[in-house]
Amino acid sequence: MAIEDDVTVVGGGIAGMTVALAAAREGADVRVLSHKDSTLRSASGLVDVLGYPPESANADRGESDSTRDGPLADPFDAIPDLPESHPYRTVGVEGVREALDLFDGVVGDRYRGGHTDRNALVPTHGGSVKPTARYPASAAAGLASDDRNALLVGFESVTDFDAPLAADHLESAGVPFAARGATISFPGDFRVDAKITRFADALDGDERVAVEGDGYTTELPVREALAETVKPHLRGEERVGFPALLGQHNTAEICEALEAELGAAVFEVPMGPPSLPGMRLEGALVSACRDAGVRFTTGNPVVDYETDGGAGSGTASDEIAAVRVERNGAAIPFHADQFVLATGGLVGKGIDSDREGVAEPIFDCHVPHSGDRYDWFADEAFGDHPFARFGVETDDDLRALDRGGDAEFSNLRAAGAVLGGYDFAAEKSGAGVSLATGVAAGRSAAREVTR
Template sequence: MAIREDVLVVGGGIAGATAALAAAESDAKVRLLSHKKSTLRQASGLVDVLGAIPRGGSTDGSGAVSDGAAPADEGSTDQSELVADPLAAIERLPEDHPYRVVGADGIRNGLEIFDDVVGDAYEGGHTDRNALVLTHGGTVKPTARYPQSVAPGLASAEKKTLLVGFAGLTDFDAPAAAAHLDAAGVPFDVDGATVTFPIQFRDDALTTRFAKALDKDQSGVRKRLADVVSEQLDDHERVGFPAMLGDDAGEEVRADLEDRLGAAVFQIPTGPPSLLGMQLEDLLFDALDAAGVRISSGNLAVGYEANDGRIESVLVDQRGNEVPYAAEEFVLATGGLVGKGIDSDRESVTEPVFGCHVPHPEDRYDWSEPAAFGAHAFARFGVVPDGDLRPTDGSGSEEFENLRAAGGVLGGADTAREKSAAGVSLATGAHAGRRAGEEATR
């Protein structure tokens, strides 16, 4: 017997969580199916709406800087324009971009759901304009929402800055990052120092080990860390550490270090496993629990049952048995090529759950460009939505009446170059989830 809901969301990332929360607002019974842990633990924890427009991406084809955009760093090999105001720039995106479907209001709706979820743990909600956040590679990244612990390090604050890395922790080379920022011409003095963490861990220890030690103040590690950093501090007004300053007691750790150092302390987003990404994942799933969304994880969606143009159930592999999960409305939010929501082999590109149409060049050599940071076709592979985010077939007709798609599984956006992945997930997740909830409960 099939498990039945009003709305079934397939996918547990930002898009899936947002869709489930939006559907739950209509008092629909919602279930979220997630195969694996979300890719948020590989993400920075920043929420980018639209950070850049690739050269030639403007509607007039000129590539000239227009309102809301600024030239990218001169040393960058990615020919793009940095965006100051994402909402002002969406009209310059290609016609098939998901933002052109949901519009500025759709982006705002997604951000409203996000802001409600994270509360005061994130900043940036006071303005439509991007903030400039320092990265672990020594660049400046435009982003719309950022953790509170990142805020004191914004590039717009002209404060003499010390970046601190740790011997043996390869995720962050503070002197190299400082040199890159200085060469990029940031409007403040920046220096980098590598110190020894007061507690010795194995060389392959994850940042979570450092975070837990600071949480518990194991062996007086906070004071000992402050003492080591004080030797490098001089007259620096703020100190940036890789994002490992505590987990459960992160704000307490940061406040303690600020008090001991007499300088502002901030975190710099790092690569996987990303502590900031995992903390965002926790916030989203806490919100899903509070909203009454049922969560089923650990099993792969392998197919579906349909009748007369409507999906009746999704089939989930549970120990070799195909178990049906039935619903009135469905949202596909399984991610793109990285998240395996879009699959490919040497011959074709497919959407593996519902078999939705994914347009792509027949010749595999046309899927990419010679330049590493070029306009690769594969980066924009995905299902093609109609005006209500329902996937369409090769003729432009809806695949199924009661299926909508959200996030990376949608085609038309080169989210890596645009710095728009989280924003696309929020905006389309909010739209798809809201419409699914409305249809299921009307």
């Protein structure tokens, strides 16, 4: 029996789930096909719109790279000056705003930043300061614009967060507060190689843990035990930052409990993978999608497609009839009226490259690039590398374009990091582009089948 939907989304990251949610809310029957876990599990959980202008935009205006020294205060002011190839120019400022409205509705009071157009400056685990448009409520007390002194607390077994080093870097960056770092043992008898999810689970359940005293051992709830371990390191600081492991489900409750014990504001410092804020965001998006009726088929890759003429036989005028998912050696077709490609960029394997060139591996969409591989890179290690902007080109309705500038398929759109024309890492724009193009592509695809 053939599986058929109105809209099929290929990719289950932030872009794919945003596409699905936007399309479902327009009344479409939507399915998400996802091979692996979402990349949100490796993301910081911060939602950037635009932190820095791209170097190409500065060059177009005749400005030097020195204009990139400071972060953008208002990302919306900068969008109209971006290069024409940038995805934000396709969706426009209002498209970005609509996407953030959808995001704010999904996450509710779990995120902050919706009250202003201005970027917030959030300290990271490396001691840098990141401009971002939306940030978890658990990070709110840690903003770099706050002048209250801060103690950063690291744990001996969480080696990705060196609290004293991060504090030194923050002070070197010129933040308006004094920062110190302390490294402690997480209370209780946890394995030396315990994952941060184990600590988070213990805090969620407020498990009782053994605490050593002067010649005695007692048991305390882990939240109280953690606060008691931190107290000797406080020197009047008004806020305390922990690596982002304060629970997977009860983070607000844990922060409140620690604040009550410590007499100071508590905040989380965003971390690298595995990222609990990213997992929390993934959970919120999945829940919203399921509430909207989105179906998920996960664990197997999309490997091919069909048109009316057969498998992989598309021409510029063809429509896609189905995509094929590899399952136990068989290729299972999933039919739909509209398709959206949201498989990620070079990191997520949505764009592939070898010595022969650069390609989009499922639909063989055109990816503009130089035939000379030496043109893919800049001379400087941290230069303006062309490969960072590799991706699929689209029209104004986010339909993927072929080499001649026509739609590859009339019912295929693209969203998120698979798009070309921007460097999300340098600009700090990854989540924003995924949200904005996801909403636009999802709504457009749904309107094709519901009108």
